[in-house]
Amino acid sequence: MSHSTIDVVAQALVHARGAHVASPAAEVAGGLAQADEAYAVQQQVAQALGWFGAAPPGYWKAGGPSRDAVLTHAPLPPRGVWTSPATAGDWPFHLRGIEAEIALRIGRDVDPASASAATLDVDGARALVDAMTVSIEIVDSRWQEALDAPALCKLADLQSHGALVLGEWVPFVARDWAAQACEVRIGARASVVRRGTHSLGDPAWLLPAWLRHATRHGQTVAAGTVVTTGTWVGILEAGEGDLVTAEFPGIGHASVQL
Numbered sequence: 001m002s003h004s005t006i007d008v009v010a011q012a013l014v015h016a017r018g019a020h021v022a023s024p025a026a027e028v029a030g031g032l033a034q035a036d037e038a039y040a041v042q043q044q045v046a047q048a049l050g051w052f053g054a055a056p057p058g059y060w061k062a063g064g065p066s067r068d069a070v071l072t073h074a075p076l077p078p079r080g081v082w083t084s085p086a087t088a089g090d091w092p093f094h095l096r097g098i099e100a101e102i103a104l105r106i107g108r109d110v111d112p113a114s115a116s117a118a119t120l121d122v123d124g125a126r127a128l129v130d131a132m133t134v135s136i137e138i139v140d141s142r143w144q145e146a147l148d149a150p151a152l153c154k155l156a157d158l159q160s161h162g163a164l165v166l167g168e169w170v171p172f173v174a175r176d177w178a179a180q181a182c183e184v185r186i187g188a189r190a191s192v193v194r195r196g197t198h199s200l201g202d203p204a205w206l207l208p209a210w211l212r213h214a215t216r217h218g219q220t221v222a223a224g225t226v227v228t229t230g231t232w233v234g235i236l237e238a239g240e241g242d243l244v245t246a247e248f249p250g251i252g253h254a255s256v257q258l
Contacts, residue, residue, distance in 0.1 A: 005031035009156055010044035016142035017049065020092040025143040025153040032152035035070070041156035042074060051077045056219045061137065061161055062210040063230030065199050071206050073213045074158040081226075084254035086165045088138070093162055095146055096238040096258055097139030099231035100184045100246035102203045103166055105131040110221040115211040125207035132203075134167040134254045135228045136246050139235050147235070164228060167254035177202050181249050182232040187242040194232050203229035 008031060012023040032038055046052055057075030064071040080091070107130030114120065140162025143149040147160060154160050178196040185191045200206060206229055214221050238244055240258055247253040 006037055006040045006044060009041045009153070010048065013041065013045050013142050013157055014048045017045075022094055022142060022144040022146070025145045025149040029150040029153050032150070032156065035072070035152065035155060038152045038155035039073075042158060046075060046077075049077070051075075056214070056222060056225075058222070058225055059164065060210065060214065060225070060227040061159060061164070062206050062213075062227050063199065064206070067200055067205065071209045072155055072159050073210055074155070074161055076158065076161060076164055080161075080163040082163065082165050082256070084134075084136075084165050084167045084256065086256040088163065088256060088258045091163060093138065093140050093240075093258075094142075095140045095162070096240065096242070097147070097160075097162075097235040098184065098186060098233075098238045098244055099137040099139060099235055100182050100233050100248075101135045101137055101228045101231055102198075102248065102251065103133050103135040103164075103226050103228040104129045104172065104203060104207070105133075105169060106221055106223060106225045106227075107131070108223045110211055110215065112215040112218055112220075115208070115215045115221070117208070117212065120208045120211060122202075122205055122208060125211060126204045128207070129172040129204065131169040132172045132251065133169045134246055134248050134252045136165040136244060136254050136256055137228060137231070138162040138164070138238075138256070138258075165254050165256045166226070167252045170252060175250070180251075183247045183249075184233050184236060185243075185245045186236060186238045192233050192236060197232045199230055206230070
């Protein structure tokens with residue numbers, strides 16, 4: 001792992017965020033060869049911008065396209081996590097992609113030993129969750145190539161995260177996720193309705209991998225930490241001024257005015 005390369009990519013992202021501009025991923029993409037380097041960039045950008053201070057991150061995103069794929073993870077800047085109904089106001093977006101998701105809340109502290117592969121399976125991780133809610137992730141990019149940027153550049157850029165909207169929390173209970181419906185409305189366009197379309201089949205399936213990632217440097221995931229778990233609708237295009245609403249019947253809804 002080249003620290004100079006990580007510095008270059010991190011500096012490009014810090015500049016892009018501070019100046020509200022997009023940087024060319026093509027100029028730095030060749031320096032990222034593996035996911036650990038992209039995660040090191042995430043950490044360096046967070047430190048440079050003071051997102052978390054001495055505390056561990058309280059909000060995360062995690063997910064992947066299938067159970068056979070390598071899952072990815074990103075800690076989320078707390079200023080960009082909003083309670084529904086939310087208003088984006090002058091938040092600086094380059095893109096406004098919409099993902100409708102289920103977010104899960106951890107009910108007790110999880111230390112590295114508790115999150116180890118020998119200790120924690122999906123059922124055990126599911127038992128750690130005390131609540132769930134509907135979430136809307138607004139997808140954005142600090143790269144000029146946007147969603148066409150190389151995969152590791154997108155991972156370094158918090159997996160193209162822009163902001164997160166959280167609905168009302170409800171108790172986490174077993175559900176038939178294959179039958180779960182999701183409806184998204186964007187502006188005056190026709191609703192997008194999906195059923196049973198979570199890429200992993202169960203939002204909780206990713207919890208063991210995420211918890212091992214979040215505790216890998218010896219940190220404890222504190223009770224109350226939130227992870228959003230992947231889109232049910234792909235990425236839907238929205239524009240400035242649109243009202244976006246996501247509803248999961250039986251769980252709740254969330255909305256954001258862009």
